[in-house]
Amino acid sequence: KAGVTQTPRYLIKTRGQQVTLSCSPISGHRSVSWYQQTPGQGLQFLFEYFSETQRNKGNFPGRFSGRQFSNSRSEMNVSTLELGDSALYLCASSFRVQETQYFGPGTRLLVL
Amino acid sequence: QQQVKQSPQSLIVQKGGISIINCAYENTAFDYFPWYQQFPGKGPALLIAIRPDVSEKKEGRFTISFNKSAKQFSLHIMDSQPGDSATYFCAASKRGRGSTLGRLYFGRGTQLTVWP
Numbered sequence: 001k002a003g004v005t006q007t008p009r010y011l012i013k014t015r016g017q018q019v020t021l022s023c024s025p026i027s028g029h030r031s032v033s034w035y036q037q038t039p040g041q042g043l044q045f046l047f048e049y050f051s052e053t054q055r056n057k058g059n060f061p062g063r064f065s066g067r068q069f070s071n072s073r074s075e076m077n078v079s080t081l082e083l084g085d086s087a088l089y090l091c092a093s094s095f096r097v098q099e100t101q102y103f104g105p106g107t108r109l110l111v112l
Numbered sequence: 113q114q115q116v117k118q119s120p121q122s123l124i125v126q127k128g129g130i131s132i133i134n135c136a137y138e139n140t141a142f143d144y145f146p147w148y149q150q151f152p153g154k155g156p157a158l159l160i161a162i163r164p165d166v167s168e169k170k171e172g173r174f175t176i177s178f179n180k181s182a183k184q185f186s187l188h189i190m191d192s193q194p195g196d197s198a199t200y201f202c203a204a205s206k207r208g209r210g211s212t213l214g215r216l217y218f219g220r221g222t223q224l225t226v227w228p
Binding site for chain 1: 144146148153154155156157158161201205207214215216217218219220221
């Protein structure tokens with residue numbers, strides 16, 4: 001079974017731009033969560049989706065948004081990028097919300 | 113507020129030695145405690161997980177010890193190998209009855225280096 005895939009793997013943007021990251025969960029998984037990983041803050045929770053509904057949201061500004069499609073694929077969007085948004089963005093999927101989360105390789109975003 | 117505190121930040125162990133990483137949590141509602149292993153350029157991979165109804169769980173060379181009263185849990189890696197060199201994260205979540213959320217709260221990570 002293929003794992004969680006994330007595209008693109010690497011991205012360079014400049015301040016003020018916006019970016020969209022994509023996540024395809026493991027086949028059959030309906031829950032998708034997003035995390036931001038930085039050296040300073042570690043792994044921080046962004047959102048959790050199940051059946052196209054956002055179930056939970058972390059403490060990030062409104063510039064961070066996401067959505068889930070009917071095929072369980074998910075996207076997250078960051079508008080008006082700031083230097084501090086440079087991070088590894090990880091997507092994790094699970095069959096149901098409370099089950100084991102499997103992480104993708106992440107998208108490394110660099111904001112210049 | 114850091115809900116899960118992890119120590120040490122870095123650990124150097126000789127091949128064949130025991131690596132021990134400790135975590136402490138505050139929220140007594142947490143009922144699922146996984147450990148993840150992350151290699152450079154990769155996403156975290158689930159290593160082993162425990163629920164608070166048991167005090168220890170062993171899978172191969174990896175053991176989780178859990179102390180519910182102290183709100184602490186630890187990962188022991190026996191016979192540590194150079195291939196174990198990675199960053200290890202403890203995490204916690206609430207999965208019990210009434211919870212519909214799967215959010216993981218992570219520790220800050222421990223960078224383990226195993227010297228040959």
